[in-house]
Amino acid sequence: MTSLKSSRRGFIKKVAGTAFASSVVPAVLAGSGKSFYLDSPKIENKVYGVNDQVNVAIIGMGIMGFNNTHWTLQVPGVKLVGVCDLYTGRLDHAKEMYGKDLFVTKNYKEILDRKDVDAVIIATSDHWHDRISIEAMNKGKHVYCEKPMVHKLEEGAEVIATQKKTGKVFQVGSQRVSSIVTEKTRELFESKMIGDLVMVETWMDRHSANGAWQYSIPTDANSNTVDWDNFVGDAPKRAYDPVRFFRWRNYQDYGTGVAGDLFVHLFSALHAVTSSHGPNRILATGGLRYWKDGRDVPDVILGVYDYPASAKHAAFNLQMRVNFVDGSERGEGLRLIGTDGYIDMGWDAVKVVHHKIHDEPGYGGWDSFETFTEAQRKEYEIWYKAKYPKGAPAMSTSDLEYKAPRGYSANLDHHVNFYKGIREKAAIKEDAIFSMRAAGPALATNKSYFDKAIVNWDPELAKVV
Numbered sequence: 001m002t003s004l005k006s007s008r009r010g011f012i013k014k015v016a017g018t019a020f021a022s023s024v025v026p027a028v029l030a031g032s033g034k035s036f037y038l039d040s041p042k043i044e045n046k047v048y049g050v051n052d053q054v055n056v057a058i059i060g061m062g063i064m065g066f067n068n069t070h071w072t073l074q075v076p077g078v079k080l081v082g083v084c085d086l087y088t089g090r091l092d093h094a095k096e097m098y099g100k101d102l103f104v105t106k107n108y109k110e111i112l113d114r115k116d117v118d119a120v121i122i123a124t125s126d127h128w129h130d131r132i133s134i135e136a137m138n139k140g141k142h143v144y145c146e147k148p149m150v151h152k153l154e155e156g157a158e159v160i161a162t163q164k165k166t167g168k169v170f171q172v173g174s175q176r177v178s179s180i181v182t183e184k185t186r187e188l189f190e191s192k193m194i195g196d197l198v199m200v201e202t203w204m205d206r207h208s209a210n211g212a213w214q215y216s217i218p219t220d221a222n223s224n225t226v227d228w229d230n231f232v233g234d235a236p237k238r239a240y241d242p243v244r245f246f247r248w249r250n251y252q253d254y255g256t257g258v259a260g261d262l263f264v265h266l267f268s269a270l271h272a273v274t275s276s277h278g279p280n281r282i283l284a285t286g287g288l289r290y291w292k293d294g295r296d297v298p299d300v301i302l303g304v305y306d307y308p309a310s311a312k313h314a315a316f317n318l319q320m321r322v323n324f325v326d327g328s329e330r331g332e333g334l335r336l337i338g339t340d341g342y343i344d345m346g347w348d349a350v351k352v353v354h355h356k357i358h359d360e361p362g363y364g365g366w367d368s369f370e371t372f373t374e375a376q377r378k379e380y381e382i383w384y385k386a387k388y389p390k391g392a393p394a395m396s397t398s399d400l401e402y403k404a405p406r407g408y409s410a411n412l413d414h415h416v417n418f419y420k421g422i423r424e425k426a427a428i429k430e431d432a433i434f435s436m437r438a439a440g441p442a443l444a445t446n447k448s449y450f451d452k453a454i455v456n457w458d459p460e461l462a463k464v465v
Contacts, residue, residue: 194338
């Protein structure tokens with residue numbers, strides 16, 4: 001009979017062997033015996049001449065605009081040459097941060113017309129993503145576009161076609177796709193440590209006003225400092241409203257709600273780990289439970305998804321949740337549950353727990369065996385031991401954790417990968433088709449919620465069927 005100790009040792013040896021054979025080699029944490037640090041990819045400190053640098057401009061200098069600027073400028077050989085935003089205060093702050101001579105404008109077309117701009121980062125409201133991405137690629141610019149890739153389901157096909165036609169690098173900004181934690185999770189999943197995937201549970205809950213998108217509105221916001229008409233674009237026309245401008249995620253006219261902001265992160269990570277192209281059946285429910293501030297999107301939404309079998313995984317089910325009224329403060333998680341254990345994937349660490357089911361059913365305890373007569377129990381025991389002569393081995397319940405090193409950021413790796421695509425023609429993990437396969441189910445979640453109906457989705461063609 002296999003002992004628990006030897007079974008556990010074999011499991012650790014197997015999973016650690018997978019780790020050491022990978023391109024991301026962990027170092028064992030002192031004294032733990034089952035925790036590992038992952039190595040960060042080394043960034044080449046190469047000095048680039050003026051003719052070799054990549055000139056980038058940012059379109060949309062909100063929260064993610066400034067965040068992306070910070071990380072993109074950590075990549076050697078990248079120079080910021082211009083920014084665009086529709087609020088004067090953000091243009092002024094960009095000059096405070098990056099120099100008074102920085103080119104600033106409220107018209108994104110002026111950015112795209114500049115000959116010295118090689119690439120743009122698009123961090124606008126969602127309803128501008130497709131139009132600016134398409135125009136930028138047609139103007140010869142490489143594009144890093146914030147998630148979700150599009151505002152409406154029908155917009156994806158043209159973005160995909162434009163990337164293919166122009167050959168420009170196009171990457172969407174769900175940074176988890178480039179994380180060393182995501183890569184390690186993929187290795188663990190593909191090694192069959194948890195057997196066949198059966199179910200995935202994932203949630204991303206919040207419990208604060210800022211978390212629910214009640215962002216600060218500057219006191220100098222008015223129709224002179226905000227270019228409201230250009231913000232509205234092809235959305236329904238309305239009078240100037242600073243709440244809609246600075247808290248645009250709360251409105252379907254400009255944003256994609258909980259699903260477009262957060263579900264798409266979870267879909268991107270899950271698809272990167274499993275190599276899945278997405279679900280084929282989508283159903284969502286939820287409601288507006290607390291943040292009744294004029295928004296027209298729910299603050300609680302739950303989705304269930306059927307994933308068909310593929311060459312990389314068995315058929316499985318996904319349940320996904322976001323709750324902006326999370327008094328329990330559970331935070332967030334992504335758990336892949338298999339026949340032989342589960343994987344918990346976070347932003348900075350991944351844990352695998354191995355728990356293989358017995359090959360024999362066992363008897364006794366909460367079981368009909370206890371209802372048999374004494375004579376039948378004795379007879380049953382004789383029969384059982386004859387049928388299962390080896391006896392059940394000791395159950396192995398073992399776990400390992402892999403952690404990103406302190407200070408690691410997937411944001412930086414994601415930007416590094418974008419510029420590798422530009423300089424070295426390296427493959428882009430989160431290109432237009434991958435991004436639509438993540439954005440599509442997220443936006444189809446909204447469709448299901450508002451239509452109160454199941455949505456059938458083609459994960460290969462990335463469209464509603």
